Amino acid sequence: MERSLRKYWPIFLLPTVIAFIIGFVVPFAEGLYLSFCQFTTVNNAKFIGIKNFIRAISDAQFGASFWFTLRFAICSVLSINIIAFIVALWLTKKFAGNNFLRAVFFMPNLIGGIVLGYIWQILINCVLSIVGKPLLALNSTAGFVGLIILMCWQQIGYMMIIYIAGLNSVPDSLIEASKIDGATNLQTLFKVKIPMVMPTITICMFLTLTNSFKLFDQNLALTGGDPNHQTEMLALNIYNTFYARAGAQWKGMGQAKAVIFFIIVILMSFAQLKLSRDSEIQQ
Amino acid sequence: MKKNPILKIFLSLLVLAVAVLYMYPIIMIVLNSLKVESAISTNTVFELPRSNSFNGLNNFITAITKQGFLQSFFYSVFITVTSLISILVCCSMCAYFITRIRSKVSSFLYYLFVFSMVVPFQMVMFTLAQTADTLRLNTPYNIFIIYLGFGAGLAVFMFAGFMKSVPIEVEEAAMIDGCNPLQTFFLIVLPILKPTIVSVGILEAMWLWNDYLLPTLVLDIKKYMTIPMLIQYFRGSYGKVEMGPMMASIVLTVLPIILVYIFAQKYIIKGMTSGAVKG
Numbered sequence: 001m002e003r004s005l006r007k008y009w010p011i012f013l014l015p016t017v018i019a020f021i022i023g024f025v026v027p028f029a030e031g032l033y034l035s036f037c038q039f040t041t042v043n044n045a046k047f048i049g050i051k052n053f054i055r056a057i058s059d060a061q062f063g064a065s066f067w068f069t070l071r072f073a074i075c076s077v078l079s080i081n082i083i084a085f086i087v088a089l090w091l092t093k094k095f096a097g098n099n100f101l102r103a104v105f106f107m108p109n110l111i112g113g114i115v116l117g118y119i120w121q122i123l124i125n126c127v128l129s130i131v132g133k134p135l136l137a138l139n140s141t142a143g144f145v146g147l148i149i150l151m152c153w154q155q156i157g158y159m160m161i162i163y164i165a166g167l168n169s170v171p172d173s174l175i176e177a178s179k180i181d182g183a184t185n186l187q188t189l190f191k192v193k194i195p196m197v198m199p200t201i202t203i204c205m206f207l208t209l210t211n212s213f214k215l216f217d218q219n220l221a222l223t224g225g226d227p228n229h230q231t232e233m234l235a236l237n238i239y240n241t242f243y244a245r246a247g248a249q250w251k252g253m254g255q256a257k258a259v260i261f262f263i264i265v266i267l268m269s270f271a272q273l274k275l276s277r278d279s280e281i282q283q
Numbered sequence: 284m285k286k287n288p289i290l291k292i293f294l295s296l297l298v299l300a301v302a303v304l305y306m307y308p309i310i311m312i313v314l315n316s317l318k319v320e321s322a323i324s325t326n327t328v329f330e331l332p333r334s335n336s337f338n339g340l341n342n343f344i345t346a347i348t349k350q351g352f353l354q355s356f357f358y359s360v361f362i363t364v365t366s367l368i369s370i371l372v373c374c375s376m377c378a379y380f381i382t383r384i385r386s387k388v389s390s391f392l393y394y395l396f397v398f399s400m401v402v403p404f405q406m407v408m409f410t411l412a413q414t415a416d417t418l419r420l421n422t423p424y425n426i427f428i429i430y431l432g433f434g435a436g437l438a439v440f441m442f443a444g445f446m447k448s449v450p451i452e453v454e455e456a457a458m459i460d461g462c463n464p465l466q467t468f469f470l471i472v473l474p475i476l477k478p479t480i481v482s483v484g485i486l487e488a489m490w491l492w493n494d495y496l497l498p499t500l501v502l503d504i505k506k507y508m509t510i511p512m513l514i515q516y517f518r519g520s521y522g523k524v525e526m527g528p529m530m531a532s533i534v535l536t537v538l539p540i541i542l543v544y545i546f547a548q549k550y551i552i553k554g555m556t557s558g559a560v561k562g
Contacts, residue, residue, distance in 0.1 A: 005383055012464075013368075016377035016435050017392070023432015024399045024419065027410035034410065042413045096291070097298035103548050104302045109555065110540045112493025113510040115533055118518050119308050126328045149335045153308070161556050214403050221501045221515060238405045239496075254375050255409065262406040 035255040038248055052256035055249065061229055062257055065237035072144065072233065073212035076151045080202070080208050084156045088163035089189075102164070106157035117221020120150045124222075136223055143223040143231035150218055155211065159204045166200030167193065199276060206272040213265060234261055309537065316342050316530035323526045340529035352532050358423045362498070362509060363491040366430035370438050370487050371480055373431060378442030379468055383451070393443060399436035404496060407433075412500040423507050430491060440482050441557070445479040446472075485554030491541075508509040510536050536540065 005012075007240050030042060035052055037045035056062055087105065091098055108116065124146045136143055147179035170193055192262050194201075216235040219225070225240065232240065238261060241254035303310070314332060315323050322336035327398050332338075346352045381389040413430070420428050449472065457467045473480075495511040502509075508516060514536065519527055544551055 002384055004458065007463045009380065009384075012376045012380035012468075013392075016373040016431065016439070019369075019373070019428050019432035020396070020399070020435045021432070022414060022420070023411065023429045024397070024402075024407065024436070027407035027414055028399075028402060030410040030414075031407050042410060042417075067430065083522075091463075095298075096295060101298055101302060103544075103552075104305055106552055107306070107541070107544065110489060110544055110551070111537055112495065112511050114495045114515050114518075115536055116491075118514055119312055119533065122328070123308055153305075158556065161552055165556075216405075217511075220495075221518060235403070235405050239408075242409055251409065258403075258405045258408075262403055265403050266401060267474060 008015040031255060031258065033258045034252065037131060038252045040248055040251055048252070052252040056256040056260060057107055059253070059257075061232070062234075062237055062241075064229070065232050065234050067230065068144075069215075069233045071149060071214060072215075073209055075128045076148050077205060077208045079148060080152050080159055081204055083152060084159035084204070085163050085201075087150045087156060088160045088167055091160065092164055092167050102157075102161070104157075105160055105182050109158050110153045111154075113215075113217025114221045116150060117218045120146060120153075121222050124149075126218070137226045140230035143226070147215075147231070148217065148224055150222060151212065151215070154218075155208060159208065162200060162204055162207075163197070170196045202272070202276050206268065206275075210248060210268055213268070312530050312533050312537075316527065316534045318342075318527065320525055320527050323530070337439070338527065342527040345525070346528040346531040346535065350517070350528055350532060350537060351508065351513065352510075355508045355510050358507055359492060359509045359511075362423050362426055362430070363488060365424075365483060366427040366434070366491050367488050369427050369431045371484055372484075374435055374438035375442050375457065375480065377435070378439045378446055379472060381439070381441050382446040384453075390559065394441070396436045396439040397461060399433075401438060408496065408500055411497075415501045421501050421503065423502065423509075426501055429497070429501060433440070433497070434487055434490070438487060441483050441486075442476070442479060445476065449475055451551050481550055482554040482557045485551055486557070489555060 034042070034045055036047060036049060038048050038052075039045035053226060091102055111119075117144045121136060124142065128135050128139065128142055133139060133142065136146060174192055174196070179191050183191065214235060215233055216239070219231070219233045219236050220239075223231040225236055229237075229240075234257075236252055241250055241257060315328060317338060318332045318336045319338040322330070322332070330336075342391075377392075381393050411433070415426070415429050420426060424470070453475075454467050454471055457471045458464075462470065493511060494509075495515060496506075497510045499512055499515075502512075504512065506515070514532065517532075
């Protein structure tokens with residue numbers, strides 16, 4: 001069977017592989033190379049060594065974006081996961097309207113980041129103007145809080161579904177046994193349920209972490225980095241370095257920032273892989 | 284434990300209240316899309332439409348006829364459908380090939396696909412846009428090739444994951460009965476793959492429909508705008524754009540998704556979370 005299938009490789013393999021080379025392999029390799037060049041288009045690249053990286057690291061705005069992204073990621077990871085876990089605990093109980101509520105909580109996930117950002121911009125600006133505070137364009141605190149509210153609204157439903165699946169896979173016999181041994185509800189939660197769903201918690205933590213780090217659409221639509229780049233996250237900072245400035249040095253610097261960004265994301269993925277393998281071994 | 288009926292009604296009302304509160308941002312947009320322009324200001328945005336501020340469907344008509352919504356809707360649908368079909372067909376075939384033919388090339392390709400899933404878009408955005416320009420893949424009619432390339436990682440990974448558990452004996456039997464590999468794939472393997480196709484399809488469709496940055500960089504914004512591009516374009520021009528039709532555009536963007544969601548809720552939730560649990 002293998003032999004006859006092998007002959008068909010141009011039909012099975014080629015379309016995807018050609019598109020993959022155009023859409024990923026070439027841009028990725030070129031991007032890696034261009035991070036060491038000065039250029040405005042791919043064709044006028046001039047090799048300049050690691051100058052771009054030095055410029056990128058010494059760019060104060062890039063550092064500020066990094067810290068803003070980190071702060072945002074920590075706050076949103078914690079709030080999304082805690083709320084989603086509590087909602088999941090509530091919705092694993094049986095009551096009328098249970099499935100309806102799951103569907104409602106999941107719904108915001110289907111709306112794209114640009115539309116989401118726009119909806120919340122209208123809502124938050126109206127609330128701010130009623131309480132007499134400066135609008136989003138001039139108010140970085142509101143921008144930070146607004147981004148977290150937006151991310152929570154969008155992602156709680158998604159994480160809740162994963163947590164519900166995790167909680168449902170905890171065997172009933174374990175919970176019954178702990179009840180017979182005289183454990184209170186709270187003890188059952190912390191000593192039985194949470195340790196049993198630890199692998200799920202790891203998955204959700206990393207999902208929200210990478211989502212927060214890579215956030216772009218919502219950031220662009222809700223605050224656009226205003227005021228004065230104070231709410232600009234890493235992805236948006238890279239985008240602005242590429243496209244918002246004219247001059248020969250910026251594109252190379254943007255590409256170097258993108259490579260640094262890529263390395264951060266890869267490191268997070270490796271950490272996730274390692275942690276989830278370790279937790280599998282323990283079980 | 285028997286509950287008394289009053290408590291039951293109270294609990295149902297509580298559930299409803301939570302649902303309405305959570306959906307409030309959407310409800311607000313829908314209500315405002317029905318109001319006249321002067322009734323959509325920061326102070327009146329939370330009010331319900333009244334007899335003197337009710338505008339019927341006029342905002343929707345303006346959005347469709349004057350703001351280019353229809354055209355953007357067409358581009359979005361066209362790009363989503365063509366990209367989705369090519370991703371589902373090509374990537375399932377590719378995944379079939381690399382799981383059934385065990386060779387160094389196969390496993391190299393597999394790991395390359397997995398690797399591409401982790402790479403953030405910013406890493407390739409500039410060079411990807413340039414490549415698309417050079418190859419003239421910069422219209423809504425052939426951008427699906429770019430989407431096939433960039434979306435292949437996730438699709439191949441998910442298909443290959445499922446393909447490993449499909450028993451090979453059925454295919455061998457089909458081959459002995461005289462099917463060529465193409466017939467075997469389309470008549471035997473594809474029907475078995477149906478649940479995975481639905482999951483991958485939903486996951487990729489949501490990404491394609493909502494994607495903003497890739498079409499912005501690849502397409503010529505003066506000629507072609509997808510819906511997310513249109514929304515962002517108007518958002519940037521504060522005060523110059525009428526809010527009523529804008530709200531109507533948002534409603535028209537969100538409505539098709541919600542309608543599909545109501546009917547296919549189970550599949551959508553399963554499809555969208557399947558990538559997470561496996562990845």
